[in-house]
Amino acid sequence: MSRLINEVTQKPQTRPEETPPGMRRIPGGAFQMGSDQHYPEERPAHRVVVDGFWMDATTVTNADFAAFVAATGYVTVAERPLDPAQYPGAQPEWLVPGALVFHMTEGPVDTRDISHWWRWTPGAQWRHPHGPGSDLTGLETHPVVHVAFEDAAAYAR
Secondary structure, three states, X not given: OOOEEEOOOOOXXXXXXXXXXXXXXXXXXXXXXXXXXXXXXXOOOEXXXXXXXXXXXXXXXXXXXXXXXXXXOOOOHHHOOOOHHHOOOOOHHHOOOEEEEEOOOOOOOOOOOHHXXXXXXXXXXXXXXXXXXXXXXXXXXXXXXXXXXXXXXXXXX
16 A cells, blocks of 8 residues: 555645655556456456656555554554445354455465455454454564555545
8 A cells, every 4th residue: 555645636735846755756647447358347448547646655564554543543444343234145254344364375276266365354454464363563564454445545644
């Protein structure tokens, strides 16, 4: 996760020639997004124009995110209770905070099924990246994980 500041919607409180501390300017431009030749969810390929923006020069670390949480009391999506109304028919034991945790496979697997290498892990979240019993000891300078778009946007603000 990197903090982004779009120059149109969330201008930094600096003059245009000043670089916000720890950030780099990414110029705007156009690119072809998607593909008509691969996965259906990538279709249709289309031209996208992006405004210039500021972005952190490095990824947001566990220490960075911990400081943000300590200062704001923010609770991530992976830490919040789930609303059963949003998941009709879901097993009650699955309606607990958690996240998908990566597990290395022993060999080649059918890549159409993510459950071969990602497992729903109740209690997994940024403070417990491998699930309950894990912590951030020795991982303070590693990139923060189990952060949803909503969490990243809150950090950026």
